[in-house]
Amino acid sequence: MSTYPMGSPISPLHPLLNNTEECSTCKYWDSIVPNPLDEKGICRRYPPVYVPGESEAMQPITLSYDYCGEYWSKEHYETASRT
Numbered sequence: 001m002s003t004y005p006m007g008s009p010i011s012p013l014h015p016l017l018n019n020t021e022e023c024s025t026c027k028y029w030d031s032i033v034p035n036p037l038d039e040k041g042i043c044r045r046y047p048p049v050y051v052p053g054e055s056e057a058m059q060p061i062t063l064s065y066d067y068c069g070e071y072w073s074k075e076h077y078e079t080a081s082r083t
Contacts, residue, residue, distance in 0.1 A: 021067055021071045021073075022064065022065045022066065022067045022071075023041060023043065023062045023063065023064055023065070023066045023067060023068075024039065024041070024064035024065065025073060025074055025075070026043075026071050026072060026073070026074065027072045027073065027074045027076075028043055028044045028045040028070070028072060029041045029042070029043055029044070029062070029064075030042050030044060031064070032061070038063065039063065039064035040061055040062070040063060040064070041061070041062060041064060042059045042060070042061055042062075043059055043060045043061075043062055043068075044059055045070050046059075047059075
């Protein structure tokens, strides 16, 4: 069994570690498959992109606990838009 940083036997990306900067709390993410263990959603950070073999343009589908470098907190966005 491999270990990850800090001696944890699970990946630092595992949903049980509760990363706060994850898709589920990002202003660009909308849930499409509500499921507490495997929630999926659409990232709307950028416009849809044509995918060969598909009949229409698509946006990335991610898990609620995924993350990226484009994160923007829903809470921060709502606070900033009120001022």
